[in-house]
Amino acid sequence: MSEERLENRLRRLPTLQVPPSPWLEDRIMSAIGTEAAKLQADDPRRGMRLSLAAFAAVVIAALLVGLLIGSRLGAQQAAPATGPSRDANVVRYRATVDADMRAINNQYVNGRCDTRANCLASLLRTRAAAEQLRAEIAAIVAPKPVSSIAARVAAADTQFIAQLDEATAVVGQLNSDFVTAGATPDITGLELAVAELDCWPAAAVVGDHGTSCS
């Protein structure tokens, strides 16, 4: 067998379907939750130790952020800025959009489709969060430099809402495959549009493991 032919066969591996395991995520999250509760009950000092660890982590993170900002400020004096803009209007606008996006992501990622009712409720909560972003973008005038990106965010959000509506209609029908329908809405376009806003004037770069600014 030629090397090229084997390579082609191996490259087709990702198209293989594995048997679905729809309840695996919930089962594992519940197992960890139970384990955490048990450990905390067994060892009350563990909670304190973890709180101390959390506090130490926050302090270290704050120091790292300070160092990062300090080094960036230093670098900025020597070279032109290449990262996200620090223009006050853009920063304020970005913070508003990011807060709404976090709310959408939170509903989208944590939503459950283990029952039709839960699935429907998750879709509606995600839609409400997406609607909030749409309303906010419509109400606030975007700073001029990012106005075109804001329009793209609005368009992507509208598209996402349309997908949520479509999925909601299917999930609402008795005997429909609500698990598949619930997984249909795709947030990628909206995430990318918001990443563009977060990164401006730098570009958003989609890598193997997420989005970063160029």
Added chain:
Amino acid sequence: MRLRQSSKQILAVRPQLLASAAAGNEAALNELFRPLLVPAYRLAFMMLRDRTAAEDAVQEAALRCWRKLPRLSADRDPLPWFLGFVANECRNARRSRWRSRVMLGVDDTLVAASGDWGGDPDLLQALTRLRHRDRLVVLMFYYLDMPLEDIAAGTGSKTGAVRSRLYRAVKRLRSQLGAEDLSHE
């Protein structure tokens, strides 16, 4: 609702998130673990070829990973780290299945070709004949499309060692599949 992994979520790991997840905070656990579970299950299933065994392996790996969360540094991608736990659990699952077969005479369904999941049966059969570490590297690279650096991080090896292992494993696969091609002729 979400069945796909959010790679953006995976990399958005902050010290506070890790600390909260280690303390058992539900929201933090969800944010950290949920995006990791789909690729972990896919890998476990391909390693074990048994749905129940794969689910058990991922659950055990998640529990072990959670207990060791304080050791995960905030700048490290949690996916390869977690897949390292999954790989260990898959190896343990195979060992325990082997023991149960030897001691109790139970069939080892893990290496039996199930035939009901399509794809390329000859290639899948050849994959099951590879050693655990070789199969793991091939699956992480070709099936999960992970870069060599991440595979090295997950398997606790150096990138060069992973590259050599992958090369050797593919060579073995080629010779196995080549032999089968000849026998079919």
